[in-house]
């Protein structure tokens with residue numbers, strides 16, 4: 001039985017940054033997941049997930065890097081294009097990779113523009129607080145919607161000394177709240193809060209007019225995001241504590257590959273139904289010709 005929801009005129013409407021704002025006003029939770037390819041984007045879109053993030057988590061869960069730092073603009077644009085071919089309904093957000101927005105404001109605006117102009121995205125996301133104010137204002141000023149990202153910002157992994165939860169002291173919590181208010185003031189339409197204490201995330205969500213999207217930040221955020229490979233059990237290296245795993249695709253993949261290998265080795269695959277036949281008279285003719 002198909003689990004695809006029945007289309008209704010309202011359900012079929014494209015999700016925009018305004019839909020995010022409306023959902024916050026109506027206290028309707030916002031759902032977001034990552035995708036890096038066409039089939040995943042198609043499945044998320046059919047499930048009517050509100051938003052698809054083409055995250056730079058791509059570097060770890062698809063490209064096999066240790067962290068997100070090696071991901072390039074070329075990597076991101078390539079995968080964003082594939083996602084954009086699969087999704088019509090979800091708000092699509094492209095994650096700006098390390099060094100694409102930290103060095104120069106003009107470069108940052110140009111790079112942000114490429115996500116919309118060349119890769120079919122609706123918005124971009126970038127990491128950081130007060131130190132990103134000028135860049136965010138410039139990108140928003142160019143007409144490009146920006147999602148902020150605070151808390152555990154993986155591109156700063158070396159500065160943090162590892163993937164550590166953030167905002168756990170009174171001073172750090174105060175700084176995070178100030179940064180969130182600054183991002184809102186700079187024009188962000190939404191902010192990801194990653195690995196911060198649940199009660200801090202809830203307070204920030206209440207103080208902001210724009211929606212917060214939590215990951216490892218508790219149920220008090222206005223929406224939730226997970227890395228799809230974690231949710232599906234497709235990333236075998238580790239699963240963060242805050243992930244709810246809905247499937248174990250990695251195990252299923254291994255089972256399927258083992259079964260395929262055994263079938264090939266025992267000649268049970270391909271069977272009759274997997275092979276192409278030729279009319280008997282043509283075959284007889286061929287044999288006559290080949291021996292002539």
Ligand code: KIV
Pocket residue numbers: 034053054055056057058095192194215225226227
């Ligand atoms: O890259 C990513 O997938 C992200 C999410 C974890 C928010 O930034």
